[in-house]
Amino acid sequence: MNPKNIKWKSEKYGRFMVEKHGCRLRRQTDEQRFWLKVKKTDMCWLWKGYLTRKNGYGKISFNKKDQVAHRVSWQLKNGDIPTGMSVLHKCDNPPCVNPDHLFLGTQRDNVLDMVRKKRHWAFVKPESAATGERHSSRTYPERVARGDRHGLRKHPEAVRRGENSGTAKLTEEKVKEIRSLYKTGHYTHVVLGNMFKISNQNICKIINFQRWAHVK
Numbered sequence: 264m265n266p267k268n269i270k271w272k273s274e275k276y277g278r279f280m281v282e283k284h285g286c287r288l289r290r291q292t293d294e295q296r297f298w299l300k301v302k303k304t305d306m307c308w309l310w311k312g313y314l315t316r317k318n319g320y321g322k323i324s325f326n327k328k329d330q331v332a333h334r335v336s337w338q339l340k341n342g343d344i345p346t347g348m349s350v351l352h353k354c355d356n357p358p359c360v361n362p363d364h365l366f367l368g369t370q371r372d373n374v375l376d377m378v379r380k381k382r383h384w385a386f387v388k389p390e391s392a393a394t395g396e397r398h399s400s401r402t403y404p405e406r407v408a409r410g411d412r413h414g415l416r417k418h419p420e421a422v423r424r425g426e427n428s429g430t431a432k433l434t435e436e437k438v439k440e441i442r443s444l445y446k447t448g449h450y451t452h453v454v455l456g457n458m459f460k461i462s463n464q465n466i467c468k469i470i471n472f473q474r475w476a477h478v479k
């Protein structure tokens with residue numbers, strides 16, 4: 264259908280349209296609405312609708328969801344986007360929705376691509392990157408949780424130690440037993456290692472509190 268033959272009656276009827284030679288009312292589909300927002304040039308098909316300030320991508324409400332325009336365009340041509348994949352531009356033109364200019368890649372590809380082409384914001388605006396003396400850890404050193412405010416001190420139980428580590432061969436009881444047996448002076452590292460089925464090097468570290476240091 265030629266879009267020129269469509270009269271939009273958006274104010275009165277919402278998203279309905281009337282064909283010129285007939286009085287049939289049909290609901291405008293999201294796809295029709297999508298292509299009305301596209302200006303096709305010889306190279307890129309530019310998005311006339313809303314563009315995000317952050318990266319200049321087009322935005323549209325499609326299938327009752329806020330979506331990125333060039334992703335919708337890719338989906339209209341190729342079907343669903345595999346989970347975790349990004350739709351990237353061959354033409355480096357963020358508002359472009361020409362499906363021939365789009366290809367699939369991972370988010371990692373996208374960032375690498377940006378960095379390679381020096382489009383990453385840290386290249387575009389190096390003065391806004393807070394490095395060196397302007398880094399927040401220098402300007403607001405009091406905000407960094409150091410010492411007793413560090414998570415390791417405040418929530419020691421959150422760190423998986425000892426038996427909780429998932430790879431532990433010993434238990435806290437056995438560790439205490441190893442240390443007390445060694446204190447008696449009757450056992451060597453090797454003998455204790457054989458008894459507890461671990462290496463004598465590990466016995467040494469346990470006795471010196473380099474392993475299982477939290478067990479006193």
Ligand SMILES: [Zn+2]
Binds near residue numbers: 306308354355359360
């Ligand atoms: Zn393009």
